[in-house]
Amino acid sequence: MPDSPPARGRVRLIDVAELAGVTKSVASRILSRDETLNVRPSTRARVLDAAERLQYSPHAGARALAASTTGALSLLIPDLTNPVYARIARGAYQRAHDLGYVVLLAEDNEETDARADFTDLVDAGRVDGLLIASARQDHPLIESGRLAAIPHVFVNRTVPDSGRNVTVDLELASRVAYEYLHGLGHRAVAHISGPGGLSPARDRERGFLEAAARSHAPIPHVVHADFSEAGGYAAVEEILRERPDITAIYAGTLPQSIGALKSLQVLGRRVPHEVSLLSYDDLPMAAYLTPALTTLELPLQELGTAAVDELVQQLRGGPPRDVTLGSHIRIVERDSVTSIS
Amino acid sequence: MPDSPPARGRVRLIDVAELAGVTKSVASRILSRDETLNVRPSTRARVLDAAERLQYSPHAGARALAASTTGALSLLIPDLTNPVYARIARGAYQRAHDLGYVVLLAEDNEETDARADFTDLVDAGRVDGLLIASARQDHPLIESGRLAAIPHVFVNRTVPDSGRNVTVDLELASRVAYEYLHGLGHRAVAHISGPGGLSPARDRERGFLEAAARSHAPIPHVVHADFSEAGGYAAVEEILRERPDITAIYAGTLPQSIGALKSLQVLGRRVPHEVSLLSYDDLPMAAYLTPALTTLELPLQELGTAAVDELVQQLRGGPPRDVTLGSHIRIVERDSVTSIS
DNA sequence: CTGAAAGCGCTTACAG
DNA sequence: CTGAAAGCGCTTACAG
Numbered sequence: 001m002p003d004s005p006p007a008r009g010r011v012r013l014i015d016v017a018e019l020a021g022v023t024k025s026v027a028s029r030i031l032s033r034d035e036t037l038n039v040r041p042s043t044r045a046r047v048l049d050a051a052e053r054l055q056y057s058p059h060a061g062a063r064a065l066a067a068s069t070t071g072a073l074s075l076l077i078p079d080l081t082n083p084v085y086a087r088i089a090r091g092a093y094q095r096a097h098d099l100g101y102v103v104l105l106a107e108d109n110e111e112t113d114a115r116a117d118f119t120d121l122v123d124a125g126r127v128d129g130l131l132i133a134s135a136r137q138d139h140p141l142i143e144s145g146r147l148a149a150i151p152h153v154f155v156n157r158t159v160p161d162s163g164r165n166v167t168v169d170l171e172l173a174s175r176v177a178y179e180y181l182h183g184l185g186h187r188a189v190a191h192i193s194g195p196g197g198l199s200p201a202r203d204r205e206r207g208f209l210e211a212a213a214r215s216h217a218p219i220p221h222v223v224h225a226d227f228s229e230a231g232g233y234a235a236v237e238e239i240l241r242e243r244p245d246i247t248a249i250y251a252g253t254l255p256q257s258i259g260a261l262k263s264l265q266v267l268g269r270r271v272p273h274e275v276s277l278l279s280y281d282d283l284p285m286a287a288y289l290t291p292a293l294t295t296l297e298l299p300l301q302e303l304g305t306a307a308v309d310e311l312v313q314q315l316r317g318g319p320p321r322d323v324t325l326g327s328h329i330r331i332v333e334r335d336s337v338t339s340i341s
Numbered sequence: 342m343p344d345s346p347p348a349r350g351r352v353r354l355i356d357v358a359e360l361a362g363v364t365k366s367v368a369s370r371i372l373s374r375d376e377t378l379n380v381r382p383s384t385r386a387r388v389l390d391a392a393e394r395l396q397y398s399p400h401a402g403a404r405a406l407a408a409s410t411t412g413a414l415s416l417l418i419p420d421l422t423n424p425v426y427a428r429i430a431r432g433a434y435q436r437a438h439d440l441g442y443v444v445l446l447a448e449d450n451e452e453t454d455a456r457a458d459f460t461d462l463v464d465a466g467r468v469d470g471l472l473i474a475s476a477r478q479d480h481p482l483i484e485s486g487r488l489a490a491i492p493h494v495f496v497n498r499t500v501p502d503s504g505r506n507v508t509v510d511l512e513l514a515s516r517v518a519y520e521y522l523h524g525l526g527h528r529a530v531a532h533i534s535g536p537g538g539l540s541p542a543r544d545r546e547r548g549f550l551e552a553a554a555r556s557h558a559p560i561p562h563v564v565h566a567d568f569s570e571a572g573g574y575a576a577v578e579e580i581l582r583e584r585p586d587i588t589a590i591y592a593g594t595l596p597q598s599i600g601a602l603k604s605l606q607v608l609g610r611r612v613p614h615e616v617s618l619l620s621y622d623d624l625p626m627a628a629y630l631t632p633a634l635t636t637l638e639l640p641l642q643e644l645g646t647a648a649v650d651e652l653v654q655q656l657r658g659g660p661p662r663d664v665t666l667g668s669h670i671r672i673v674e675r676d677s678v679t680s681i682s
Numbered sequence: 683c684t685g686a687a688a689g690c691g692c693t694t695a696c697a698g
Numbered sequence: 699c700t701g702a703a704a705g706c707g708c709t710t711a712c713a714g
Contacts, residue, residue, distance in 0.1 A: 010466070012691060023701050028693060038699060057464035061411070062691035064402030065706040072467070080430055081624075086421035093448065102461040105446040107434065120443040123398035125351070125707095126413070126467075229629040255626065262629040283422075285596065288570040288603040290631065353707060364685050369709060379683060403707035406690040466691095 011054045019050035027051075031058070064125055073101050073311060074127045075155075075304075076108040076117070078134040082227075083254070083283050084300060085133060088156060091304025092131060099312050101128075108134040114141055122150050129311045131155050131304075136198075151314040155307040156300075158199045164320035166307040168298050170200060171207030173329050177250050177278055177296050178211035178220075180331050185340030186248040186276065190221040192235040192256050204252055204280065221246065225256060232259025240267055247340060248276040254283055257293055261336075272338040282332050292334035299328035352395045360391035368392075372399070405466055414442050414652060415468045416496075416645075417449040417458070419475040423568075424624055425594075425641060426474060429497060432645025433472060440653050442469075449475040455482055463491050470652045472496050472645075477539075492655040496648040497641075499540045505661035507648040509639050511541060512548030514670050518591050518619055518637050519552035519561075521672050526681030527589040527617065531562040533576040533597050545593055545621065562587065566597060573600030581608055588681060589617040595624055598634060602677075613679040623673050633675035640669035 017027040022043060029037045030047045050056075064070045075092055077085040089105060096103045104127060106117050114134075118141060121127050130152035132141075141147050142159060158165040181189055191208050194201025205222055212220050221243045225231035232251055236259070239246055251257040257279035261271060269275045271291055279286060279295045286293040306323055314320055358368040363384060370378045371388045391397075405411045416433050418426040430446060437444045445468060447458050455475075459482060462468050471493035473482075482488050483500060499506040522530055532549050535542025546563055553561050562584045566572035573592055577600070580587055592598040598620035602612060610616045612632055620627060620636045627634040647664050655661055 010464075010691090013693095014691080024692080025694080025702080026700060032693080040699070043699080055464075057460050059406070059691050060465040060467050061402035061405030062706090063693075065400070065406060065708085066691075066693040068706075070402070071465075080421075080427035081424040083422040089421055090448070093453075097454075097457065102465075102467070107431070112434075113438075116438065119398050123351075123396075124401040124412075124443075126401050126443070229625055233629065258626055258629045262631060265631055284570055285599055288574065288599045290603060290606055351707090354709095355707080365708080366686080366710080367684060373709080381683070384683080400707050403690090404709075406692085407707075407709040409690075 010059065011056050013056070013058065016047065016050040016054050016056045019054060020046040022047060031056075068125075070126060070128050071101055072104055072127045073129050073131060073308065074104045074106060074121050075131040076106050076134045078107070078109045078136065080107050084156075084281055087300040088133060088304040088307075091301035091306075092155075092308050093304075095305040095308040096312075099308065101308070101312070103131075103308075108132075109136065114139065115144075118146060122146075128315055129153075131307050131311055133157065133307075151311060151320075153307050153310045153314070153320065156200060156303060158203065158322075162320075163322060164310070164314075166303065166310055166323045167200075167203075167325070168300075168303055168329070169324045169326040170203035171210065172326050173280075173296055173298060174204045174207030174250075175211040175214075176329055176331065177280070178208050179215070181248045181250065181276065181278060181337070182211075182215050182217060184248075184276070184337065187217055187340075188221075188243065188245045189248045189250065190223065190239045190243060190246045192232055192239075192249060192251040192260065193222055193224050194252055195224055195226050195231070201252060208250060220250075227253045227255060229255045229259035229262070232256030232261075233263040234259075236260045236263035236267070240269065246275065248278065248337065250278045250280070252280050254279055254281050254286065254293075254295075257286075258289065261289060261293075272336050276337040278331075278337050286332075287334060291336045294334045294337040295332045297328070297330050297332050299325050302328060351400065352397050354397070354399065357388065357391040357395050357397045360395060361387040363388060372397075409466075411467060411469050412442055413445055413468045414470050414472060414649065415445045415447060415462050416472040417447050417475045419448070419450045419477065421448045423596075425497075425622055428641040429474060429645040429648075432642035432647075433496075433649050434645075436646040436649040437653075440649065442649070442653070444472075444649075449473075450477065455480065456485075459487060463487075469656055470494075472648050472652055474498065474648075492652060492661075494648050494651045494655070494661065497541060497644060499544070499663075503661075504663060505651070505655075507644065507651055507664045508541075508544075508666070509641075509644055509670070510665045510667040511544035512551065513667050514621075514637055514639060515545045515548030515591075516552040516555075517670055517672065518621070519549050520556070522589045522591065522617065522619060522678070523552075523556050523558060525589075525617070525678065528558055528681075529562075529584065529586045530589045530591065531564065531580045531584060531587045533573055533580075533590060533592040533601065534563055534565050535593055536565055536567050536572070542593055549591060561591075568594045568596060570596045570600035570603070573597030573602075574604040575600075577601045577604035577608070581610065587616065589619065589678070591619045591621070593621050595620055595622050595627065595634075595636075598627075599630065602630065602634075613677050617678040619672075619678050627673075628675060630677075632677045635675045635678040636673045638669070638671050638673050640666050643669060 133155040193205045223235045225235035279293045282295040282297040358365045474496040534546045564576045566576035623636040623638040
């Protein structure tokens with residue numbers, strides 16, 4: 001018959017220590033998997049067993065105070081409604097969990113107060129490190145220099161010279177995109193990029209242009225637009241006004257593609273027979289649009305995973321470094337792209 | 342010339358106390374806005390000023406230990422990629438921030454380990470309360486009884502007899518939907534509901550059926566399907582097979598609507614001329630589909646706000662209660678619904 | 683109106 | 699191989 005658990009309140013380290021017949025010190029070291037510790041196997045077993053029976057879970061705050069380590073990471077994303085980030089987040093959650101960390105997700109964009117988030121999470125000592133996927137130009141956190149105080153990585157964006165960018169090889173991805181279109185005979189192609197100088201957009205754009213140059217093909221027509229349906233819609237209007245000869249469009253995000261599709265339809269250009277549309281990033285929805293979208297599939301979950309790996313390496317004293325993911329990039333062929341006959 | 346901040350490490354309560362020339366006790370009480378405290382206004386001002394100058398931010402862990410209060414709430418959502426939850430989350434974040442809480446978002450579904458999340462967040466003492474929007478049947482947390490230990494509310498779902506459900510009035514919403522279709526002359530209508538007995542789906546369905554009964558109209562044909570594009574696609578196939586006379590369909594989620602649209606098109610039924618499609622929940626994307634989707638707009642952000650309000654009331658000692666949001670429900674008319682001529 | 687002191691639940695040198 | 703003790707940064711009765 002097992003001992004009855006403590007009458008009320010949380011079970012503390014002292015409770016498991018007493019159940020196991022040791023002191024807090026030993027119990028603590030055993031439970032935190034201190035490798036340098038030499039204990040009799042039977043003692044270890046008793047402690048582990050006691051913790052199990054009492055369902056012991058250490059108080060995060062107490063541990064944070066004593067060891068100045070929280071076991072938490074924060075993931076800052078620019079837009080909760082964007083599925084791209086949801087998938088990065090999943091990869092991050094899962095890996096963090098496996099490594100014994102919990103990840104706290106926060107939305108961080110122009111409407112949101114980055115300073116406040118930072119205070120609530122970092123200054124308040126709730127997290128050990130930051131995964132920053134919030135693609136803002138001149139991000140206030142970067143400019144303020146406050147990031148220096150805490151380990152961090154940039155995910156899916158690149159901050160020049162930071163030496164801690166974890167990204168998909170967007171140039172490679174865009175090259176794959178270009179060469180796919182080129183291989184189908186398209187020469188008059190356009191690209192719907194992002195607004196201003198956001199790094200993912202910039203990299204996609206550069207890769208696309210370079211691939212065209214490498215093929216000695218005409219320079220693609222690039223249009224800057226919001227990462228939204230409305231952005232894609234307006235971009236297509238502009239493209240067709242200035243370059244009515246365009247036969248293929250490469251859009252930077254799925255919402256842009258949806259807007260582009262609509263615009264093409266309103267303007268009476270049939271997809272793919274008159275204009276082919278290739279979308280960046282694959283999602284289930286792409287298969288259900290009309291026509292079903294041909295897309296570029298990217299290793300987003302892996303991106304989240306890699307970002308956590310890098311951050312945890314830093315927490316363990318390793319140096320920050322850039323990581324670029326180049327595999328798992330492929331075209332998912334559906335009905336929105338066809339060859340030039 | 343201002344005093345220089347402490348040389349290194351975090352600034353602590355004792356630092357601001359010393360700068361202000363008082364003890365930690367007083368500083369603590371002033372900074373935590375203890376209403377029962379009588380201090381000379383000048384003392385209060387000195388302390389507040391010192392905290393400001395030193396950029397003092399209390400250590401969350403230390404506070405959690407001493408006061409057993411964390412200032413954090415956790416929002417559990419079933420699917421990060423679903424924009425419905427993103428909008429609830431936004432409402433929640435914003436209100437929580439205004440009330441001095443931080444909200445920690447976590448994805449909680451079948452693939453995820455709810456027990457682990459609970460341990461990491463609740464047992465570890467990282468949060469004061471839970472906002473549970475994860476619409477799972479027989480949720481392990483509910484069954485285990487572990488929720489009894491922590492204040493919580495259910496958001497956008499209803500757990501019978503829990504007395505702490507914060508929801509949009511889905512029956513009302515579905516009644517609005519039904520009456521809209523009915524008013525346009527539709528009598529042979531179908532509803533794409535959710536899988537099994539999930540509470541939001543059940544409530545939508547009931548409201549829709551009741552509205553039909555109240556109008557002495559034929560009973561709508563109800564089909565159960567996954568909350569996904571594939572679910573909507575399959576549902577339409579089934580509907581048209583069994584009830585080829587249907588003139589209008591009411592879909593429970595936007596992804597279902599996208600799948601339904603595709604299915605209708607593949608089966609050669611023109612929308613809206615042969616079949617009208619009304620979608621639950623409005624998002625920017627709806628306007629860019631073809632045809633643009635007529636939708637039911639819901640107060641999702643308000644739902645997040647209300648949920649936080651209720652949870653915080655509980656934290657302040659108030660009793661849990663059910664809250665139903667009935668306003669801000671309206672039809673956004675676009676091109677996927679037309680009248681019976 | 684303000685201060686001294688205990689205590690929240692841990693970790694971690696330091697002893698033995 | 700194990701224990702005693704200090705200390706992390708707060709809050710909160712309790713005194714005065």
